Amino acid sequence: MTPDTPPSDRIVITGVGLTAPNGNDLSEYRASLLEGKSGVVNYETRYVGEVLAGVCDFDDLRYQRRKEVRRGTRAGSISIYCAREAVTDAGIDWEQVPKDRVGVYLGITEHGNVETENEIYEISQFEYDTKFWSHHHNPRTVANNPAGEVALSLGITGPHYTVGAACAAGNAGFIQGLQMLRLREVDLAICGGASESIHTFGIFASFASQGALARHDDPTKASRPFDRDRNGIVVSEGGCLFTLERLPDAQARGATIYGEIVGHAMNTDATDFVLPNASRQAECMRLALNRAGVGPEDIDIVSSHATATEQGDIEECKALAAVFGDFPHVSVNNTKSFIGHAMGAAGALELAGNLPAFQDGIAHATINVDQLDPKCGLPHIVVNSPRQLESVNLILNNSFGMLGINSVLVVKRFESA
């Protein structure tokens, strides 16, 4: 966003709905982040056995009947919960909203693995006779499923779809909403990301085979980005959806504004299936900053992507050093240290947990850093305890994923003047 951006192209966040392993609304979640409360627990998964995971305990019957829960998917239930919480939080009079002017843009890392694994397990009990394969499989596994369940639940007749973007998906869904508002395709965007990944054994087994699945005697200590003794990812479920509106629309109805999206960027490493690329990540951050019309010195908080893998953390720190190295006042934190890696929801949850900093001026910490890895030894990292800042005006949110997908958001504290 630049000074000559017309008001109708300015996009603001007016509602937040979320479920995280350590909170089922923004205030509970924020309190957990400030208190250092983890959401990682022991978890049993098919074939793999005991693992660690971030598990959500939101009330799935708050917005769905039992039959709807049974008919749909876990990602659908998570998304419905988040969407309806966001709409309520935004104070929108839903009855009066033209439903054909609402769009649902939901980031996902993957979808369908849970149901496919379940069905294969089910027919294994019947000698793999496919007559026992569920007729629900296709509607549950189509890639738009979680967004479609939101549309069904809220009677939304505008566009709905998911954005497949690996672990950059939370930001990617958000960016799609932003763009569709600017294109006047919709007047209200419900966007962000969701993940049901802990219900598929495959993701645990694959990370284990890759040597990238976290293990620790104390589940709350398992997710430890930037720590020398980190040993991999804690897989989590969760969701976070925002309501985005054009600034004049939000102001006309007197909405509470959490922040204004002033910069965004997505790019691609084009170098490897799984290994990140610090140069491309840095380019992505700089592109987002340029679009925001600000410099790295203007950023107060960087919400890092780091997942507690050996190379991933180091590469991101190289990128952060390249962009922010001359500005040690910038505070870098990490949400995965509390809740693990919520995959498609990660970027959205990580942004949401930092938004209250615009009001309280606090950068929540990165917990579980007993010995900061010298290779991640940035002066910026907020280690173990929250940091009170003078003020927070700009937050930069990183979210990266496999196949070299990078995404960055820059969000500014909203000032009406």
Place this chain on the structure above:
Amino acid sequence: MNPEEIRQAIIDILTRIVPDEDLSELDDTVSFREQIELDSMDFLDIVMELRKQYRVQIPEDDYVHLDTMDGTVNYLVPLMRDIQSPA
């Protein structure tokens, strides 16, 4: 299984498929769909559960017999006569 046991088996399946419905007042002579919210996918769940739990195969042409509880039980009696009730 006798007709009463078959009826209970159907009630058990419906309890799982339409968990929000009160089945205690179900009229066995009236179409399921007139009494409870049961769409085509739910109906296929009944067929699937009979297949999974009792290995009963119901050809699509015979679905018409499963409109009411009475019709369903009458249709299933010869197919489930030799099945032991799980209870």
